[in-house]
Amino acid sequence: MKKYLLILLCTTLLTGCVEKQIIDELNIETAQGYDLAENDHLKGTLLYVKYLPDKSFQNQTLTTVAETSRDVLTALERRSSDPLVTGGIQAVLFGEELAKHGFVRLIDSLLRDPNVGSRTLLAMVEKDNAQDVLEGNYGFKGNGTYIKNLLTHNMKNRDVPKLNLHLFGNYYASRGRDAFLPILKKINDNTLEIVGIGIFSINKVVYKVSEEKMFYFKLMVDKYSEGSKIVNYGKNETVIRSIHSKNKIKIIKSPGKLHANIYINVDAVVREYSGKKVSHKVINGLEQAMEKDIKKECLKMLHTFQDRGIDPVGLGEYVKSKTKHYNYDKWWDEDYKKITLNVIPKVTIMESGTVE
Numbered sequence: 222m223k224k225y226l227l228i229l230l231c232t233t234l235l236t237g238c239v240e241k242q243i244i245d246e247l248n249i250e251t252a253q254g255y256d257l258a259e260n261d262h263l264k265g266t267l268l269y270v271k272y273l274p275d276k277s278f279q280n281q282t283l284t285t286v287a288e289t290s291r292d293v294l295t296a297l298e299r300r301s302s303d304p305l306v307t308g309g310i311q312a313v314l315f316g317e318e319l320a321k322h323g324f325v326r327l328i329d330s331l332l333r334d335p336n337v338g339s340r341t342l343l344a345m346v347e348k349d350n351a352q353d354v355l356e357g358n359y360g361f362k363g364n365g366t367y368i369k370n371l372l373t374h375n376m377k378n379r380d381v382p383k384l385n386l387h388l389f390g391n392y393y394a395s396r397g398r399d400a401f402l403p404i405l406k407k408i409n410d411n412t413l414e415i416v417g418i419g420i421f422s423i424n425k426v427v428y429k430v431s432e433e434k435m436f437y438f439k440l441m442v443d444k445y446s447e448g449s450k451i452v453n454y455g456k457n458e459t460v461i462r463s464i465h466s467k468n469k470i471k472i473i474k475s476p477g478k479l480h481a482n483i484y485i486n487v488d489a490v491v492r493e494y495s496g497k498k499v500s501h502k503v504i505n506g507l508e509q510a511m512e513k514d515i516k517k518e519c520l521k522m523l524h525t526f527q528d529r530g531i532d533p534v535g536l537g538e539y540v541k542s543k544t545k546h547y548n549y550d551k552w553w554d555e556d557y558k559k560i561t562l563n564v565i566p567k568v569t570i571m572e573s574g575t576v577e
Contacts, residue, residue: 248301249309251365254351255327256316258286265293266352270363280364282355290330307336311369313343314351323424332390339387342372345419347406357410372403375415380435382443396549397537422531437518440466440485441534454510460493472539479560481536485515491573499573508568515566523562
């Protein structure tokens with residue numbers, strides 16, 4: 222009996238130690254933005270939503286300049302009427318000038334913060350700074366939710382490869398792969414657009430994959446669960462949708478040479494066709510046209526990466542997995558410049574629609 226009374230007493234004392242926090246008396250951050258300020262200082266912007274008595278809300282931001290992200294948060298706490306809580310952060314944005322300068326310390330700080338989720342989405346802002354983007358007015362659920370939904374939708378259904386804080390940290394830490402981020406552009410105070418992919422090397426953005434080439438980039442670094450592509454065959458235009466894809470990289474070693482075969486399998490459905498009838502001949506032609514297009518554009522992109530000494534596809538990791546005691550310095554200094562690259566696509570059109 223005494224034993225049960227002791228357990229009950231301990232439970233009561235423990236529950237009494239939890240500090241209560243009233244949600245209406247907190248400023249819950251939904252997004253953060255960082256830009257490069259003068260003297261290599263950091264300009265930080267925090268976005269939070271203030272709910273009003275009539276059930277509407279206001280996007281509110283706080284901005285300051287400091288030397289580190291911790292100094293930014295400390296300074297902003299002094300400006301906030303209520304405690305700032307980082308547990309609701311959905312997206313973190315980086316201005317382009319800061320991305321060119323480097324922000325590895327920020328990523329390290331975010332990864333070490335237990336209140337910031339590993340699935341927090343990251344993006345780079347083109348031309349405008351992150352502060353300008355966060356001070357817009359997008360959607361009906363707050364700017365943080367809008368940015369998160371925009372990125373999530375395009376990762377699932379369009380041409381943006383899956384990426385979050387955890388994955389970016391892994392890619393950055395890997396010596397055999399370079400990290401990348403989606404690029405946002407502010408069209409007006411109510412609209413944002415994804416306009417490309419920024420490739421990083423040694424902490425700095427050094428190359429941009431254009432909006433038109435993002436489809437091919439995603440084929441090589443991620444897989445499609447949905448997607449669409451316009452394919453020209455003869456004089457007709459075809460919209461291929463419901464694209465599912467996967468890739469596989471095989472490294473072949475021969476004396477003094479390395480070969481990388483990148484296999485890309487695509488299953489798709491014809492949704493729109495400007496011609497009269499989607500015959501078997503047309504389907505075969507569309508498959509071949511799409512395979513030719515994928516091979517050409519992917520190889521062109523790979524050779525550009527090779528010339529610039531960047532490896533977002535992660536070929537270096539595959540070479541390392543096939544070689545004992547492999548030295549990554551050799552990969553960047555010698556092997557990557559000489560490796561023979563080949564793309565082998567296989568496109569299968571599963572359906573052509575119900576109307577012929």
